[in-house]
Amino acid sequence: KVSLAKDTKTSFQIFSNNLPYKDVYEVNISDVVNYSSNAYVGNDPEQKFEVFHSLKLTNTTTNPFTTAPVFVMDENLQPLAQDQLKYTPVSSNVSIQLSRAPDVIVKNTEEEINKTDETKKFGKESYSKVILKGSIIIENLQDKKITLSLNKTITAEVTGVSDSGKIKKTGRY
Numbered sequence: 189k190v191s192l193a194k195d196t197k198t199s200f201q202i203f204s205n206n207l208p209y210k211d212v213y214e215v216n217i218s219d220v221v222n223y224s225s226n227a228y229v230g231n232d233p234e235q236k237f238e239v240f241h242s243l244k245l246t247n248t249t250t251n252p253f254t255t256a257p258v259f260v261m262d263e264n265l266q267p268l269a270q271d272q273l274k275y276t277p278v279s280s281n282v283s284i285q286l287s288r289a290p291d292v293i294v295k296n297t298e299e300e301i302n303k304t305d306e307t308k309k310f311g312k313e314s315y316s317k318v319i320l321k322g323s324i325i326i327e328n329l330q331d332k333k334i335t336l337s338l339n340k341t342i343t344a345e346v347t348g349v350s351d352s353g354k355i356k357k358t359g360r361y
Contacts, residue, residue: 210335212243214242215339217324217341239288243286247278298320
């Protein structure tokens, strides 16, 4: 029951809720190995991967969040950041990126440590077994401890991880 004059606009709050959040830092490291097409390890040990300071929100409302722009303000209603809120089911988490974090440095190194030629044969094609060893170096230049969420994409079979790392298979490749 709202009437607006021609060429005017307004906005309405649909709902409001306080949400729990965690202050986190996030980085995604892509696969630097391309053995499927040219048997190449594109490793640059000095490459720094972009780390983002983020808020990890938990949707404790009774409705899912739909994909939409989000504008983050501090307690004094001063703008901090804007990002895109992704679809988030009830009781799930979503990350809102606040800014890049140049004071958290993440590097990745990978090297071939063993290669066995013609390990498998499919039709007329022969395939080699290549074993790689990789390390991720993290340097926090801040004067406080941080929580870093790090995802590394690997197009291979992972045989082991250290430092409480978790292996999550996403496909059959």
